[in-house]
Structure formats: C-alpha cells, structure tokens
Amino acid sequence: MTELQPLPSVSPARPDWAAHAAALVAGVAAATRVVREEPMAPKTTLRVGGAARLYAEPASLADLQSLLRIARARGLPIFPLGRGSNLVVPDEGVDGLVVGFAHETWSRFEPLPDGRVRVGAGLRLKNLCGLATQAGLAGFEFLEGIPGAVGGALRMNAGAMGSWMFDVVEDVEMISLDGEVRRRAKAELHVDYRHCEELQDAIALAATLRPASRAEAEAIGGKIADYRRKRQESQPREASAGCIFKNPPGTSAGRLIDECGLKGERVGEAEVSRVHANFIVNRGGATGADVLELVRRIRARVQAAKGVDLQPEVLLYGRRWEDVL
Numbered sequence: 259m260t261e262l263q264p265l266p267s268v269s270p271a272r273p274d275w276a277a278h279a280a281a282l283v284a285g286v287a288a289a290t291r292v293v294r295e296e297p298m299a300p301k302t303t304l305r306v307g308g309a310a311r312l313y314a315e316p317a318s319l320a321d322l323q324s325l326l327r328i329a330r331a332r333g334l335p336i337f338p339l340g341r342g343s344n345l346v347v348p349d350e351g352v353d354g355l356v357v358g359f360a361h362e363t364w365s366r367f368e369p370l371p372d373g374r375v376r377v378g379a380g381l382r383l384k385n386l387c388g389l390a391t392q393a394g395l396a397g398f399e400f401l402e403g404i405p406g407a408v409g410g411a412l413r414m415n416a417g418a419m420g421s422w423m424f425d426v427v428e429d430v431e432m433i434s435l436d437g438e439v440r441r442r443a444k445a446e447l448h449v450d451y452r453h454c455e456e457l458q459d460a461i462a463l464a465a466t467l468r469p470a471s472r473a474e475a476e477a478i479g480g481k482i483a484d485y486r487r488k489r490q491e492s493q494p495r496e497a498s499a500g501c502i503f504k505n506p507p508g509t510s511a512g513r514l515i516d517e518c519g520l521k522g523e524r525v526g527e528a529e530v531s532r533v534h535a536n537f538i539v540n541r542g543g544a545t546g547a548d549v550l551e552l553v554r555r556i557r558a559r560v561q562a563a564k565g566v567d568l569q570p571e572v573l574l575y576g577r578r579w580e581d582v583l
C-alpha cells in the first residue's frame with residue numbers, strides 16, 4: 259500500500275515546537291524562511307488539510323544541510339514538499355518539519371554542451387516543458403499537464419502517455435537526512451510504477467535528463483498541445499490530487515469505480531469526479547476527513563462488487579494510509 263512515512267528519525271516524546279523553530283531559525287541565513295503552523299491546504303492542489311507544525315524554504319544547499327542536521331538532532335520527522343499535487347493532508351496537519359523547494363535556487367534549467375540538461379528539484383514540470391521546447395529539446399512532452407515539480411516527479415516516478423520520469427533521467431543528485439550530498443546514476447536506483455526506492459529516505463536536489471532528440475520548437479509545441487488537449491478532454495478541472503488509486507494489474511481503477519456507479523458520490527464537499535472516476539475533486543470546502551471517508555467508501559464498494567482491493571496512489575501526508583483506512 260502506498261503510504262507516506264516520515265523520513266526516519268526519532269519521534270520526540272513531547273515536542274516543543276517553539277523551541278524547535280527557534281533552533282532552526284538560528285541555524286540558517288535570513289533568506290531561508292522558517293515558520294510555525296504554516297497552512298498546507300494552499301500548498302496542495304486538492305486544497306484540504308491542516309498546517310505543518312514547522313515549515314522551511316531553504317534558500318541554499320548549506321541552509322538545507324543545516325535544517326536537516328538540526329531536525330535530525332532533535333528527532334523531528336522531515337517531509338519534503340514539491341507542488342503538493344499528489345498529497346492528501348489530514349485535517350490535524352503534519353507533525354514535523356515540511357521542507358519546501360519554492361526558492362528559486364532549486365529551479366534551475368541548464369542545458370549542457372553535450373545536449374543533456376540539468377534541472378533543479380523545484381523546477382515545475384510545466385516550466386521544464388516550456389524551457390525544453392524553447393531549447394529545441396524533445397522527449398519531455400509527456401510531462402505536460404502533470405502539475406508537480408521535478409523532485410516530486412522523481413520520488414513518484416510520475417508518468418503519462420506511455421512514458422515515465424525515469425525514462426529520461428540519467429542521474430539524480432540527492433541529499434541524505436544527515437546532509438550528505440551524492441549523485442546516483444539511474445542504474446543504481448530502484449524505480450517502479452510511481453516509486454523510487456532511494457527517495458523514500460532522501461531528498462532529490464537535481465537531476466540530469468537526456469532528451470530523446472533535438473527538434474524544432476514548433477514540432478515539440480505541437481505534441482505538447484496535443485497532450486494538453488487529451489488531458490482537458492479526460493480530466494476534471496476542479497481541485498484534485500490526480501488519480502487517487504493505482505491501477506490494479508491489467509485494469510483501470512477509474513473503470514472499476516465507474517462500473518460501481520460511484521461517479522458523483524459525495525462526502526461533504528469531496529466528490530468522485532463525473533469526468534474521471536479515479537479523481538476525487540474538492541467542490542469548494544472539502545476537508546481532509548471528507549476525502550478520507552470518500553476513499554474508504556470507494557474501496558469498500560469496489561471490494562464488495564469487484565473483489566479488488568484498491569491501493570491509494572496519492573500519499574497521505576504525515577500519516578500512514580493503513581492507519582486510517
């Protein structure tokens with residue numbers, strides 16, 4: 259079952275969040291933002307859930323290393339955050355340090371002389387597609403419309419249109435929770451459907467990508483427009499976290515849910531999309547609890563009618579699915 263575990267560390271017995279925050283602030287430069295009780299819903303595409311007890315946006319590698327070392331010494335769970343497009347945040351929020359990569363230092367796009375490109379973990383996939391198009395680099399078009407950043411796409415091995423992220427990755431620069439930076443070649447990494455083993459307990463900083471070929475910007479743009487149109491026709495426009503469940507082997511989770519008559523099923527303001535049954539949409543004021551209850555209901559109905567145990571693809575931020583389902 260897909261679940262989001264805190265990156266390993268010792269759980270504090272009685273967390274003194276104010277003291278933890280003060281220690282983090284003291285360990286970094288002023289350009290690095292460190293705050294308490296940062297609302298998480300606006301940082302996700304589904305827009306539900308509570309606040310992070312501690313939230314930081316490191317402005318440099320040195321500050322990220324500092325944050326990790328201080329958090330580790332204090333036994334704080336650490337949660338990297340990309341664009342929040344694959345997350346359900348519980349209403350009680352996240353007990354730990356959420357590390358966001360919104361600072362521009364993580365958003366680089368750097369074509370190399372040999373035709374490859376270095377990209378930062380915080381670079382939005384949308385910008386990666388746009389910049390690659392301008393540079394005449396083809397092969398990244400399948401990422402168009404996935405509303406994440408490079409780091410989240412590496413962790414999730416995001417995929418669409420018959421390709422996935424690690425098809426174009428050559429190596430990943432990552433940082434361990436002890437603050438040690440290493441570059442790992444793709445051959446050293448264990449990747450699978452929506453999964454990269456080595457990023458379960460490490461944070462991606464950057465990656466080297468290999469384009470499929472060089473092409474005219476117009477041709478690349480045409481393919482991107484085609485993919486965009488396909489998405490617009492098949493996916494809801496309301497707030498969501500993308501596909502809620504993984505496709506079981508040989509079948510589609512959306513089809514199973516649809517065949518159970520669940521399109522339009524609602525709990526509070528959370529609704530099974532009428533456009534694509536594997537999406538839960540937030541019709542405005544949904545809570546994390548609404549989403550969790552709808553996930554439970556869908557699983558129970560599909561299990562009863564089809565005998566299939568659907569596994570969440572989206573991650574429950576700061577908690578384990580098995581504890582709430």
Ligand SMILES: Cc1cc2nc3c(=O)[nH]c(=O)nc-3n(C[C@H](O)[C@H](O)[C@H](O)COP(=O)(O)OP(=O)(O)OC[C@H]3O[C@@H](n4cnc5c(N)ncnc54)[C@H](O)[C@@H]3O)c2cc1C
Nearest residue numbers: 340341342343344406407409410411413416417461462500
């Ligand atoms: C409308 C919509 C359409 C979507 N379509 C697709 C699709 O076609 N294909 C697909 O695969 N997904 C799709 N998704 C899901 C989502 O966009 C992808 O999983 C995306 O890769 C998540 O990236 P993110 O930056 O938002 O990660 P987040 O949601 O912020 O985080 C996801 C996980 O990655 C971890 N993480 C984030 N940054 C890092 C980092 N730097 N290092 C290590 N771990 C990190 C987080 O801790 C979390 O465990 C869709 C979502 C939406 C809302």
